[in-house]
Amino acid sequence: MKNIGIDVGGTFIKAAVVERGGKIVLSSKTPTPKNGEAIPEKTVEIIEELLEKTSLGTNDIESIGIGVPGVCDSKKGIIVNCPNIENCKEIAICEYLEKKFGIKTYLDNDANCAALGEYLVSDEKCDSFVFVTLGTGVGGGIIINGKILRGINSAAGEVGHIVLKKDGEKCNCGRRGCWERYASVTALVRQGKRAGMTGNVSGRSIFADLARGSVKAREVIDGWLSYVAEGICDLVNIFQPDEIVIGGGISREGDIILNPIKKFTEAHSITDNRYGKNTRIKISRLFNDAGVVGASFLYTQN
Amino acid sequence: MKNIGIDVGGTFIKAAVVERGGKIVLSSKTPTPKNGEAIPEKTVEIIEELLEKTSLGTNDIESIGIGVPGVCDSKKGIIVNCPNIENCKEIAICEYLEKKFGIKTYLDNDANCAALGEYLVSDEKCDSFVFVTLGTGVGGGIIINGKILRGINSAAGEVGHIVLKKDGEKCNCGRRGCWERYASVTALVRQGKRAGMTGNVSGRSIFADLARGSVKAREVIDGWLSYVAEGICDLVNIFQPDEIVIGGGISREGDIILNPIKKFTEAHSITDNRYGKNTRIKISRLFNDAGVVGASFLYTQN
Numbered sequence: 373m374k375n376i377g378i379d380v381g382g383t384f385i386k387a388a389v390v391e392r393g394g395k396i397v398l399s400s401k402t403p404t405p406k407n408g409e410a411i412p413e414k415t416v417e418i419i420e421e422l423l424e425k426t427s428l429g430t431n432d433i434e435s436i437g438i439g440v441p442g443v444c445d446s447k448k449g450i451i452v453n454c455p456n457i458e459n460c461k462e463i464a465i466c467e468y469l470e471k472k473f474g475i476k477t478y479l480d481n482d483a484n485c486a487a488l489g490e491y492l493v494s495d496e497k498c499d500s501f502v503f504v505t506l507g508t509g510v511g512g513g514i515i516i517n518g519k520i521l522r523g524i525n526s527a528a529g530e531v532g533h534i535v536l537k538k539d540g541e542k543c544n545c546g547r548r549g550c551w552e553r554y555a556s557v558t559a560l561v562r563q564g565k566r567a568g569m570t571g572n573v574s575g576r577s578i579f580a581d582l583a584r585g586s587v588k589a590r591e592v593i594d595g596w597l598s599y600v601a602e603g604i605c606d607l608v609n610i611f612q613p614d615e616i617v618i619g620g621g622i623s624r625e626g627d628i629i630l631n632p633i634k635k636f637t638e639a640h641s642i643t644d645n646r647y648g649k650n651t652r653i654k655i656s657r658l659f660n661d662a663g664v665v666g667a668s669f670l671y672t673q674n
Numbered sequence: 675m676k677n678i679g680i681d682v683g684g685t686f687i688k689a690a691v692v693e694r695g696g697k698i699v700l701s702s703k704t705p706t707p708k709n710g711e712a713i714p715e716k717t718v719e720i721i722e723e724l725l726e727k728t729s730l731g732t733n734d735i736e737s738i739g740i741g742v743p744g745v746c747d748s749k750k751g752i753i754v755n756c757p758n759i760e761n762c763k764e765i766a767i768c769e770y771l772e773k774k775f776g777i778k779t780y781l782d783n784d785a786n787c788a789a790l791g792e793y794l795v796s797d798e799k800c801d802s803f804v805f806v807t808l809g810t811g812v813g814g815g816i817i818i819n820g821k822i823l824r825g826i827n828s829a830a831g832e833v834g835h836i837v838l839k840k841d842g843e844k845c846n847c848g849r850r851g852c853w854e855r856y857a858s859v860t861a862l863v864r865q866g867k868r869a870g871m872t873g874n875v876s877g878r879s880i881f882a883d884l885a886r887g888s889v890k891a892r893e894v895i896d897g898w899l900s901y902v903a904e905g906i907c908d909l910v911n912i913f914q915p916d917e918i919v920i921g922g923g924i925s926r927e928g929d930i931i932l933n934p935i936k937k938f939t940e941a942h943s944i945t946d947n948r949y950g951k952n953t954r955i956k957i958s959r960l961f962n963d964a965g966v967v968g969a970s971f972l973y974t975q976n
Contacts, residue, residue: 500825514912516818523802523914524951530944534908536840538901547907547942599840605849606836610816610912612825640849642832649826 373434376422376475377668378415379482380404380440382456385411387418388661389426389433390668394493396661398426408460411451412468419473436469436477437670439485439663446526446674449479478670481527482663484520487513488673489666490617493657500613504531505662506600506620509544510552514611520673532556536602551606554599557622564592575622582628597629601636608641608651619656630655675736678724678777679970680717681784682706682742684758687713689720690963691728691735692970696795698963700728710762713753714770721775738771738779739972741787741965748828748976751781780972783829784965786822789815790975791968792919795959802915806833807964808902808922811846812854816913822975834858838904853908856901859924866894877924884930899931903938910943910953921958932957 374397379386381404388399400422405414419436423429442454449466466477480488487503494501501515510532514521521528532552533545540549553559557575564573567588571577581589600618607616623629634653641651658665676699681688683706690701702724707716721738725731744756751768768779782790789805796803803817812834816823823830834854835847842851855861859877866875869890873879883891902920909918925931936955943953960967 500823500830516823517821519819521802521818521913524916524953525914527944528802528912528914530911530914533911533944534836535838535904538838538904545942545944602837602840609832609835610830611823612827612830612832614826640847642829642835642847651826 374428374432375434375668375671376419376436377485377664377666378418378436378438379485379663379667380411380438380454381482381663382441385414385418386664387415387422388664388668389422389428390665394489394658394665394669396665398422399661399664404457406458408454408457408463411457411460412463412465415465415469416472419469430473430475433473433475435671436473436475437485437667438465438477438479439482439667440479441482444479444481444526446478446480446522449477451479476671478674480520480522480667480670480673481513483511483529484513484522484526485666485670486619486658486662487515487529487666488520488669489658489662489664490619490656491515492669492672493665494615494617496615496652498614500611502531502607502611502613502616503662504604504607504616504618506555506557506618506622508556508558510556510603518672531603531607534603534606536599551599551603555596555603557620559599560592560596560622563596564589567592579622579625579628593628594632597632598636600629601633604633604653605637605641608637613651615652615654617654617656619659619662621660623656624659626655676730676734677736677970677973678721678738679787679966679968680720680738680740681787681965681969682713682740682756683784683965684743687716687720688966689717689724690966690970691724691730692967696791696960696967696971698967700724701963701966706759708760710756710759710765713759713762714765714767717767717771718774721771732775732777735775735777737973738775738777739787739969740767740779740781741784741969742781743784746781746783746828748780748782748824751779753781778973780976782822782824782969782972782975783815785813785831786815786824786828787968787972788921788960788964789817789831789968790822790971791960791964791966792921792958793817794971794974795967796917796919798917798954800916802913804833804909804913804915804918805964806906806909806918806920808857808859808920808924810858810860812858812905820974833905833909836905836908838901853901853905857898857905859922861901862894862898862924865898866891869894881924881927881930895930896934899934900938902931903935906935906955907939907943910939915953917954917956919956919958921961921964923962925958926961928957
């Protein structure tokens with residue numbers, strides 16, 4: 373049996389037919405409708421296309437899982453509100469798809485889906501697992517004993533919004549000094565520009581500069597990583613999890629990012645200093661597919 | 675049936691016979707042996723005395739639960755290391771007591787016990803629950819779906835060691851700028867002294883000054899509470915728990931502490947700003963009995 377994962381983003385809807393082990397059979401990418409109300413209908417089209425191209429019938433699909441960038445009621449299968457998509461409120465998407473296809477459909481927050489994806493493709497025992505994604509913002513998801521930690525609004529794991537610098541820079545969430553404000557890729561770019569980088573500065577360009585031996589890029593990246601590492605160390609102290617996985621496109625830089633974080637956490641976390649066992653810190657295995665693969669795993673959660 | 679709770683501290687061992695609902699039948703307080711190796715024997719004496727005074731037999735006791743200020747292996751019932759008690763390493767205390775009394779015995783970290791105690795006497799539904807204790811340091815414990823979140827070293831919930839001020843004041847844990855460094859009662863006293871308070875300054879004396887209308891005490895307490903509130907807000911954003919309970923002796927000050935924290939969290943947490951449901955923030959119900967009552971509840975965890 374296979375499952376279908378749908379990852380609704382602000383710009384694109386990614387979708388895939390996924391094997392139980394997490395392997396993508398076929399995927400697609402479609403612009404997100406400007407009007408959120410059109411999402412259920414658009415999702416039907418996307419699924420029909422995937423089924424057609426893979427020559428699969430609805431009987432071959434065990435479940436559909438949907439991740440959305442906002443608040444949802446997972447129990448009722450209702451999108452409560454996605455603030456970055458217009459008119460994306462109070463949409464009973466699970467019922468709609470279940471009626472259409474006769475396939476059990478699940479819904480969760482996109483960061484939770486990504487965390488679930490990374491958790492289920494991890495090859496080591498994890499009673500507790502934390503996923504952190506570095507991108508436009510800093511997001512995350514938490515898995516405890518195999519289950520997504522949802523919290524009271526299905527949106528626990530807002531790890532980007534812990535304060536690293538009280539009374540620091542103003543964050544989009546309204547607080548000051550949030551981790552996201554210093555450790556996102558957006559922050560890295562801002563830090564690069566402040567250091568005098570010019571032109572089309574991006575996370576990728578800064579790491580490309582580093583690869584070319586730029587001293588300035590080294591300084592900017594070191595500064596940024598010192599923030600990333602502090603937040604990871606906070607999460608180690610709070611959860612003492614078996615594993616923390618760092619994702620988002622920038623995590624493709626691999627050991628350049630990972631090693632300084634590990635070094636800092638080994639030196640400064642309570643776990644690594646005082647106790648026997650340490651948290652494993654790893655780079656994402658699914659990268660941009662985490663959301664869609666994780667969504668296809670949602671059937672394990674209910 | 676009743677249970678016995680033992681709360682081993684650096685200075686005293688508190689013990690109590692506790693009813694299932696959390697009511698203490700009889701309690702005692704004994705100096706902690708200087709040599710940690712003597713703790714099992716001393717605990718036997720304490721239990722024998724409690725049984726004698728309550729006229730209870732071993733058949734009347736369902737279980738014994740022990741909380742210790744350090745790392746333990748809850749599965750094996752072994753105290754791994756209590757750094758603040760000499761020679762308190764690798765002690766198989768559960769086996770010792772089980773052989774002596776024939777009563778099933780459980781072991782956990784003291785902060786986890788206190789969290790469990792507060793959780794089980796809470797009168798509202800809590801899928802996720804965070805306990806924070808403000809004292810010499812800032813400690814905590816996390817309960818998810820009724821179970822203590824132990825983490826890889828049975829010591830998750832080191833919430834005092836998240837960084838609120840990167841590169842700030844040096845913390846005992848080795849990092850800089852930890853929440854504990856600004857939000858513990860020790861920190862409140864330090865902040866009071868820095869503001870020019872003299873004499874025998876304590877948490878209690880500062881709140882007594884406030885009650886007498888001291889403007890300086892108001893400023894010091896406001897400053898301290900701004901740190902307490904930032905950390906609570908972090909925990910709301912990470913866990914979106916049903917409930918956060920604030921404990922430690924200072925929590926007896928009640929609304930003077932609670933109201934500013936609630937106000938800050940309502941204004942600044944992601945939950946309270948964006949979503950429908952808010953985390954309940956409450957003051958401890960058990961105060962200094964949380965550890966001993968929680969230890970008596972450990973049988974619910976295994």
